Amino acid sequence: MAERPGLFTRWNQARRADGLALRRALPDRLLPLLVAAMTVLAALALAGATGAQILSARWSNGAASMLTIQVPDPDTPTTTAGTTTHLTRSDAVLAALADSPGASRVHRLDKAELGALLAPWLGQDHDFALTLPAIIELHMAAGTQTDATALARRLAAIAPGTLVERNAEWGERLGRLADSLHSCALLAVAIVAGIAVVLIAATTRAGLAARRLPIELIHAMGATDGYIAGRFARRTALLAFIGGLAGSGLALPILVLLSRVAAPFAAATPAPTPASSADWTMLAHTLLATLPTPLVATLLALAPAAALIGWLTTQATVRAWLRNLP
Amino acid sequence: MIRLRDVGFRYDAAGASGASAPVALRQISFEVPQGGFRWLLGPSGAGKSSLLRLLALTARPTSGTLEILGSSVAQARRAALARLRRRIGVVHQDFRLLPDLPVFDNIALPLRLQHRPEDEVRDEVHSILDWVGLASRATARPPQLSGGEQQRVAIARAVIHRPALLLADEPTNALDEYQANRLMELFRDLSGLGTTILVATHNDALIRRYPAHELELAQGRLLRDG
Numbered sequence: 193m194a195e196r197p198g199l200f201t202r203w204n205q206a207r208r209a210d211g212l213a214l215r216r217a218l219p220d221r222l223l224p225l226l227v228a229a230m231t232v233l234a235a236l237a238l239a240g241a242t243g244a245q246i247l248s249a250r251w252s253n254g255a256a257s258m259l260t261i262q263v264p265d266p267d268t269p270t271t272t273a274g275t276t277t278h279l280t281r282s283d284a285v286l287a288a289l290a291d292s293p294g295a296s297r298v299h300r301l302d303k304a305e306l307g308a309l310l311a312p313w314l315g316q317d318h319d320f321a322l323t324l325p326a327i328i329e330l331h332m333a334a335g336t337q338t339d340a341t342a343l344a345r346r347l348a349a350i351a352p353g354t355l356v357e358r359n360a361e362w363g364e365r366l367g368r369l370a371d372s373l374h375s376c377a378l379l380a381v382a383i384v385a386g387i388a389v390v391l392i393a394a395t396t397r398a399g400l401a402a403r404r405l406p407i408e409l410i411h412a413m414g415a416t417d418g419y420i421a422g423r424f425a426r427r428t429a430l431l432a433f434i435g436g437l438a439g440s441g442l443a444l445p446i447l448v449l450l451s452r453v454a455a456p457f458a459a460a461t462p463a464p465t466p467a468s469s470a471d472w473t474m475l476a477h478t479l480l481a482t483l484p485t486p487l488v489a490t491l492l493a494l495a496p497a498a499a500l501i502g503w504l505t506t507q508a509t510v511r512a513w514l515r516n517l518p
Numbered sequence: 519m520i521r522l523r524d525v526g527f528r529y530d531a532a533g534a535s536g537a538s539a540p541v542a543l544r545q546i547s548f549e550v551p552q553g554g555f556r557w558l559l560g561p562s563g564a565g566k567s568s569l570l571r572l573l574a575l576t577a578r579p580t581s582g583t584l585e586i587l588g589s590s591v592a593q594a595r596r597a598a599l600a601r602l603r604r605r606i607g608v609v610h611q612d613f614r615l616l617p618d619l620p621v622f623d624n625i626a627l628p629l630r631l632q633h634r635p636e637d638e639v640r641d642e643v644h645s646i647l648d649w650v651g652l653a654s655r656a657t658a659r660p661p662q663l664s665g666g667e668q669q670r671v672a673i674a675r676a677v678i679h680r681p682a683l684l685l686a687d688e689p690t691n692a693l694d695e696y697q698a699n700r701l702m703e704l705f706r707d708l709s710g711l712g713t714t715i716l717v718a719t720h721n722d723a724l725i726r727r728y729p730a731h732e733l734e735l736a737q738g739r740l741l742r743d744g
Binding site (some may be wrong): 408409414415418 | 575577614628
């Protein structure tokens, strides 16, 4: 008995001469173009999803785990039971905060930091006539629950008038907003994928209609549904992969630009602007490094995902169509 | 072998269904043993082509039971039907050659669908091209061939994989007497090797030259089996 030929040989034989003429059934221009456009849209939506996820994590783990304490008259000595001590009010509060359970970092804003904070309202001049309150940031360790009311009571006993502002509430609100944006972005990706499925199915059905006679003939000669569906699906997957690659390439500069704009919010370092055209080659590597890792992975996965969607959609479409044959 | 029991077939024409659809075959019953040869006779519209369609598994009976090469068609899964079809050769009245493919590739189709090695395909196709006298037309496309040449290509394609069941609808229509006689000799050889053969024809001279068991149809009914 003759040895069964290898997979590639069988594929090549079939590709050459089974009469399906898939180049005519599924032209190589329209489908890659449509898939490229869908890929760009998907890449943008996924960038939005990734950005929202990063912001959500940052706001939840950063701002939400921080308390801001205002100490009026920070340089005035504290008094205990009517007796003046050598500690200033701010030093006393700092000492109390350092002993707080779960405190990971206590930082008093210096004059420059205060100036920067107030610059939008008071300008760049840092010589204030009024004595400003001390602003202290209390960073809590991850997972630590802080009773802000109890802390405020304790600090007020040490330095009356001290205010404790809990940032977690804002952090949670911002986190919920980011989560909503993330969900919307994923919904957009799902819609884009759905449109891609409809487009590929329509293109495949047009191809089937165009090659109806050869399909019926080789079906009558014993070609299985799997063989015919596989031939169409491989062609669609290839065209979708090419479209996916083109779309990813088009989306890359847009995503890098967005990444640079969003860097301050995500605390990332923006990529350097090239000094000359000679730097562009090196910049290409830097650009990918600039993007968040999940986004790079997603971008690299877009073309294979497009090919998979194309393959699965075509398989389903062709097999459903072949059900009309006996 | 093939076996039919009360087989009926109704075309599911556009807009017609159920009782209003045109009936092509009614209560057809006969058997052909392995290696048997049958002439399929009857006037145009008698149901010969419909019967060949059922036997070629390109249509399903609407009633009765049909057994092809030992398998019941009604109970067979799609993959099993595909395997059965690969054991059947069909010469269509209108040839049904693929105009995009050269003669060589048209004839090679059944072998390639069986995933035969390409060397074997090449040898088999060249051998049968010699036999049908078209060795010099291997690279031509069907529209470039005469009617007789196209019919010889269709015959070559139907027999190249040595089918267990061969169905031919007016296979000598476009052939001269010499070619028709050679074809009948081929059918006789294949039958001797175990291929079951049904040939639909109006060619009385051919039937007289090659007398065999006859199945005669009229208005979708089997009038004679003998």
